[in-house]
Amino acid sequence: MAREDHRKEVQEWVEGSCRECGNSFPQRHSYERSCPACFKIERDYKMLWGDLAFLWMQEQLKETQLQLLDAQRALKAVKKAQAQPPTKTSPRFRDDLLRQVISLCHPDKHGGSERATKVTQELLSMRTKTTRQKKRKT
Numbered sequence: 001m002a003r004e005d006h007r008k009e010v011q012e013w014v015e016g017s018c019r020e021c022g023n024s025f026p027q028r029h030s031y032e033r034s035c036p037a038c039f040k041i042e043r044d045y046k047m048l049w050g051d052l053a054f055l056w057m058q059e060q061l062k063e064t065q066l067q068l069l070d071a072q073r074a075l076k077a078v079k080k081a082q083a084q085p086p087t088k089t090s091p092r093f094r095d096d097l098l099r100q101v102i103s104l105c106h107p108d109k110h111g112g113s114e115r116a117t118k119v120t121q122e123l124l125s126m127r128t129k130t131t132r133q134k135k136r137k138t
């Protein structure tokens with residue numbers, strides 16, 4: 001039998017969980033409860049090179065699964081951090097300066113100019129924001 005034939009045969013197997021060691025093992029039949037290594041160890045059968053190779057691969061798989069879990073957790077943390085909007089740092093105006101700027105830009109002093117109205121509205125919204133930030137801090 002060629003390697004390819006053996007590969008096709010094992011592709012039919014499903015992943016079982018060993019009742020002895022808890023590790024994954026290739027389950028050929030639903031009644032199999034132990035991995036080949038535990039099966040032999042329980043019965044004190046001689047462990048051959050292939051059995052030890054299976055044990056080695058089982059440990060490698062377990063380590064790789066743990067690394068995958070760590071990587072998935074790290075990726076989740078990165079995605080969560082990226083999803084949060086960057087913290088806004090609004091320009092800091094001294095209260096009295098902002099009040100004076102608003103007074104100077106007021107549309108009443110500019111013949112009801114549309115531009116003065118827009119600028120004043122922006123400045124007023126800045127004042128509201130800085131007032132809210134101060135309330136939050138206290």
Ligand SMILES: [Zn+2]
Nearest residue numbers: 018021035038
């Ligand atoms: Zn086992």
